Amino acid sequence: MSVQPAMPKSWRVDTKPHKFCPGCGHGLVLKALGQAIDELGIQDRAVFGCDIGCSLLAWDFFNVDTIQTHHGRTTPVITGLKRANPNLIGIAYMGDGGGYAIGSQHLVNAASRNEKITVILVNNTQYGMTGGQMAPTTLPGQKTETTPYGRDPEKTGYPTQGPEMVAAITREGAYVARGTVANLRQLKNYLKKALENQMAGNGFSFVEVLSTCPTNWRTNAEETWKMVEQELPKYFKVGEIKVPGGQKEGEANG
Amino acid sequence: MPDKPIEGEKRVFMTGNEVVAWAALVAGAEIMYGYPITPQNEIMHYWTRLAPKYGREFLQTEDELSAGFTTIGGVLAGRKAFTATAGPGNTLMQEPMSMAEAMRLPTVVVIQQRGGPSTATVIYSQQEVTMTTLGGNGEGLRIVYSTANHQELFDYTIKAFNTAWKYRFPTFILGDGYQAKMRESLTIYDPASRGIELVEAEPYFGKPGVPGVDRPPTQLRNTYNVEEELYEVLEGYFKDYAKIAPEVAEHEAFGLEDSDLVVISHGVVSRACKAAVKELREEGIKVGYFRPITLRPLPVEAIRETANKVRRFLVVESAQGQLARLLKEAAFGCPVEMLDLFKPGVGITAEDVVSRVKEIAG
Ligand SMILES: Cc1ncc(C[n+]2csc(CCOP(=O)(O)OP(=O)(O)O)c2C)c(N)n1
Ligand code: SF4
Numbered sequence: 377m378s379v380q381p382a383m384p385k386s387w388r389v390d391t392k393p394h395k396f397c398p399g400c401g402h403g404l405v406l407k408a409l410g411q412a413i414d415e416l417g418i419q420d421r422a423v424f425g426c427d428i429g430c431s432l433l434a435w436d437f438f439n440v441d442t443i444q445t446h447h448g449r450t451t452p453v454i455t456g457l458k459r460a461n462p463n464l465i466g467i468a469y470m471g472d473g474g475g476y477a478i479g480s481q482h483l484v485n486a487a488s489r490n491e492k493i494t495v496i497l498v499n500n501t502q503y504g505m506t507g508g509q510m511a512p513t514t515l516p517g518q519k520t521e522t523t524p525y526g527r528d529p530e531k532t533g534y535p536t537q538g539p540e541m542v543a544a545i546t547r548e549g550a551y552v553a554r555g556t557v558a559n560l561r562q563l564k565n566y567l568k569k570a571l572e573n574q575m576a577g578n579g580f581s582f583v584e585v586l587s588t589c590p591t592n593w594r595t596n597a598e599e600t601w602k603m604v605e606q607e608l609p610k611y612f613k614v615g616e617i618k619v620p621g622g623q624k625e626g627e628a629n630g
Numbered sequence: 631m632p633d634k635p636i637e638g639e640k641r642v643f644m645t646g647n648e649v650v651a652w653a654a655l656v657a658g659a660e661i662m663y664g665y666p667i668t669p670q671n672e673i674m675h676y677w678t679r680l681a682p683k684y685g686r687e688f689l690q691t692e693d694e695l696s697a698g699f700t701t702i703g704g705v706l707a708g709r710k711a712f713t714a715t716a717g718p719g720n721t722l723m724q725e726p727m728s729m730a731e732a733m734r735l736p737t738v739v740v741i742q743q744r745g746g747p748s749t750a751t752v753i754y755s756q757q758e759v760t761m762t763t764l765g766g767n768g769e770g771l772r773i774v775y776s777t778a779n780h781q782e783l784f785d786y787t788i789k790a791f792n793t794a795w796k797y798r799f800p801t802f803i804l805g806d807g808y809q810a811k812m813r814e815s816l817t818i819y820d821p822a823s824r825g826i827e828l829v830e831a832e833p834y835f836g837k838p839g840v841p842g843v844d845r846p847p848t849q850l851r852n853t854y855n856v857e858e859e860l861y862e863v864l865e866g867y868f869k870d871y872a873k874i875a876p877e878v879a880e881h882e883a884f885g886l887e888d889s890d891l892v893v894i895s896h897g898v899v900s901r902a903c904k905a906a907v908k909e910l911r912e913e914g915i916k917v918g919y920f921r922p923i924t925l926r927p928l929p930v931e932a933i934r935e936t937a938n939k940v941r942r943f944l945v946v947e948s949a950q951g952q953l954a955r956l957l958k959e960a961a962f963g964c965p966v967e968m969l970d971l972f973k974p975g976v977g978i979t980a981e982d983v984v985s986r987v988k989e990i991a992g
Contacts, residue, residue, distance in 0.1 A: 388842060420840045423706075428852075435851040439842025441835040443706060444851040445699065446729055452696040456703020457835065459689055460661050460711060464836045485692035 384410025386419045388439045395433040399600055401557040401587025402430055405498055406437055408555075408564040409467070413440065416571055418465050423457060425450040427470035427479070430504040430589075434469065448479025451486050454493050465574055466493040473503045476512040476536045487542045490549060490579040494570045497538060497582070499612065500589040508592030512536035515611060520592070535611050539628075542582045543618040549579030552618035554628060556586040558605045559614070562626070566616065578620050586612055635684055639819040646809040649780050650714065650740050651676030652818050653787035658828050659738070660709040661687040663700040667719040668752040669810040670742040674714070694719040698726025698737070705735045706850075708833025710791055714740035716807075718749065720758050720765070727800050728766030733850050734867070736794035736831075740787065740803045742810040745975040754807035755975040756897055759952035762804050763926040769864070771871050773801040773878055774926040776896040780814040786923075788821055795829040797874050804925065806948075808898050808977065875927035882921045885911060886936055889918035891990065895946040896922055896953055899978050903946055906983035917987055925953070930960045937964035944990065946971045946983055 383389065387410050396402045413422055422440045426432055428447035435444035445453045454466035475483050475497040486493065502520045503509045509522040513535045517526040543552040551573040555563035563585060570581035586608045590600040615626020635655045644652075650673045654662070662681070664674045678688050691697045697713045704711025715723050720741050730737040743758040745751030764770040773793055775786045787803055794801035821828060834848050841847035854860040882900075885907060886892060895903040900921040907919040920936055920943075922929050937943065943966050945954040950972050958968060971978070971986045 386842075388847070419842075421836060423835050432851070432853045435853060436849050439840075439847050441841055441847050442849040442851075443835075444849075444853055445702075446725060446852065449695060449699045449726070449729075452691065452699035453703045453706070455696075456663060456689075456700030456711065457707045458703070459663075459687060459700065460704035460707035460709040461833070461836055464707065481692050482696055485696070 384414050386410045386413040386438050386440055388436060391436045394437060396430065397591045399588060399590040399597065400430070401500060401585070401589070401604070402434070402498060404557040404560060405496065405563070405585050405587060406434055408560050409496065409567050410438065411564050412568040412571055413438070415568060416575070418571065418575070421463060422465045422467060423454070425454045425466070425468045427474035428505070429471035429474050431469050431471055431474070431498065432505070448474045448477070448482065450474065451479060451482040451495060455486055455491050458491065458493050462492070465571060468493060468495045470495070470497055471504065472497060472499045472501070472511045472513040472536070476538055483542070484545065487546050487550070487580050487582065490547055492574050492577055492579060494574050494581040496567065496570070497584045498587045499538070499584050500587045501608065502589060502592055504589045504592055508589070515607065537612070539582060539584045539617045542580070546580050546618065549620050550618055551578070551581040551620060553616040554584045554586065554612060554614050556604060556609070556614050557588060558586070558601070573620065584612070586614065632684065634820055635680070636818055636820045638823050639817050641815065642818055643813055643815045644780065645672060645811055645813050646780050646783050646805060647672035647742070647811070648676045649783045649816065649818070650787050650803070651680055653784045654712060655680055655684060655686065656821055657788040657791040658710050659686065659712050659791060661689070661704045661711045663689050663691055663697045663704065663711065663713050665691050665694050665697045665715065665719060667716050669744060669807040670714040670716050670740065672810070673740060694722035695725055698723045701737050702726055702730055702735055705737055706834045707836065708831050710738070710795070710831045712738035712740070714742070716742045717744040717746060717758070720761055724761065724765035727772070728768045729852060730800040731766065731768045731771045732852060734798040735800065736798050737800045738790050738794050739800065740805065743804065743806040751975070752807070754948070754977060756806060756899065756948040757952065757975060758804070759925060759949060760955070762802050763956065770926060771799055771867055772926055773797070773799050773924065774804050775802070775923060776804045776925050777809060778897055778900045778921070780809065781816040783809060784816055784818055788826065792829045793878060795831055797878070799871070804897065806898055871927070876931065878924060879927050879929040880923040881929040881932050882923060883919060883932070883936070885916070885918040886920065886939070889916045890941045891944060891987065892918035892920050892936055892940050892942070893944045893946060893983060893987065894920045894953070894957060896925060899946055899948055902978050902980045903983050905980035906987065909980065909984060910987055915987065915991060925956065928956055928960050933957060933960045934964055937961035937966040940966060942967045942969055942990070944969045944971060944987065946978060948973055948976055948978055950974045
């Protein structure tokens with residue numbers, strides 16, 4: 377008899393198996409998020425907002441009220457919701473394109489206002505859904521459909537350091553961390569803390585997650601894992617970056 | 631905290647923007663999300679002064695994309711949320727309102743039109759008709775009231791919240807710079823004192839119980855896997871819209887019985903037209919007056935009936951035929967001839983209309 381790994385309680389069983397490509401990091405992030413929702417017992421008042429981009433494939437992922445909104449606009453939708461009903465736990469879930477390019481003004485301003493919402497941004501270093509174009513997070517030298525010879529930072533800039541930016545513009549009360557799908561236990565812990573921070577009414581909570589896109593990276597299992605475990609953390613330090621009045625965990629804490 | 635902003639009725643002398651703030655308050659609006667742009671700024675100014683006295687909220691967002699999307703968030707939480715904008719802000723507002731249309735969300739938006747393309751033409755126009763009625767990448771499933779004076783700004787702002795929450799289509803009040811900024815007398819009132827019942831807001835999200843256990847989760851989306859799936863959803867919406875259109879459509883008219891030329895206009899321009907038609911009729915020139923109050927849905931039946939009866943329409947607007955286009959579509963196939971008096975971005979006086987009619991009459 378084969379034993380199926382347990383799904384988080386807050387997952388919607390009838391929409392599984394999910395629609396992400398095999399080896400995609402989104403499913404892992406959503407698993408960690410589902411576990412965090414379960415452990416905090418907030419399935420009844422969590423609201424999940426997902427963006428355009430591969431995150432939209434999660435529009436029916438959870439047994440949680442969900443809105444799938446426009447490219448880059450998930451942050452203001454969840455902001456408006458949270459302001460109108462502070463009892464809800466607002467989760468805005470997006471890609472690096474949605475959060476750092478088209479929707480960056482929303483991210484910056486929500487962070488500056490210390491909105492009491494949780495933003496989870498999946499960094500897979502390119503635009504997944506539209507077929508692998510350059511994103512603000514594309515690594516120097518990385519080949520994408522719009523940087524076929526590799527990203528040249530002289531022409532297109534260096535990868536956006538999102539959590540570092542958010543940490544710099546938020547005040548006390550914000551929670552900022554960078555996790556990775558290569559360490560799910562730690563990721564779940566960060567997501568839980570980000571949600572707890574919102575529940576405590578402290579302020580803005582932001583978690584970037586280093587994630588995989590084997591389809592557009594055109595990588596096999598081994599290379600995919602090498603990329604997320606070894607290459608990405610060279611540019612994007614994993615760890616807690618800002619913790620309200622507490623002890624930070626991880627490497628970014630240096 | 632007083633729960634009734636207005637007891638009974640009160641005669642007042644106010645700017646249009648102040649009127650909108652009071653109307654939103656008595657309509658039970660709970661939260662406004664906004665971004666500054668002339669000529670609607672004072673809606674926010676009055677709202678931010680009045681709202682805290684009645685336990686209402688405000689958020690100044692980073693732009694109109696955000697103002698529209700936060701308004702959507704407020705509606706999802708089950709609150710009567712609204713926003714206001716103009717010109718280039720209206721352009722940005724079309725993105726969130728396309729989503730509100732596609733998800734049948736009862737957002738309320740007040741537009742105070744200004745000249746276009748308008749990075750600084752802040753005064754007046756009727757050039758936002760096409761954008762407000764049909765803007766966005768959708769089919770224009772929305773309700774647009776075009777007001778002509780301050781009394782209507784008050785009446786129809788209250789009505790907009792009711793229409794939006796009753797029928798669940800995004801609803802717009804289309805005013806303009808003159809209505810926004812000028813002062814005029816009107817009667818403000820507690821809707822209950824006139825027997826107007828306020829439609830209750832209901833939450834989309836956060837209803838009691840655990841989703842998936844006690845109730846199904848509410849899951850709204852823009853994404854459809856196959857074309858047919860979207861088609862089916864839209865077919866349902868079109869049916870709903872067609873059903874409510876005759877209930878929602880409104881117009882005002884006189885002098886249609888004995889006239890062979892009818893002056894058609896909307897919004898503030900209709901005041902000049904009304905005065906002109908009255909003056910002309912006193913002179914013995916038989917002219918009719920027609921004004922759609924809803925620009926979306928248009929009062930199509932009344933327009934066609936008139937267009938089948940009279941020989942000529944004179945369409946008067948402060949735009950290059952944005953209303954005329956809607957009328958042509960509505961009157962398609964009717965034997966009416968369409969004449970015009972267009973002054974894009976410029977106010978129109980009764981004298982302008984009188985002399986145009988006399989020119990036509992010969
Ligand atoms: C206004 C607008 N511009 C462009 C698009 C096309 N578009 C869809 S998804 C996407 C990129 C998404 O990339 P990212 O946010 O990084 O998410 P991922 O797919 O990688 O998870 C783009 C540009 C759109 N839907 N809307
Ligand atoms: S394209 Fe990439 S990000 Fe999108 S589902 Fe496939 S693997 Fe995941």
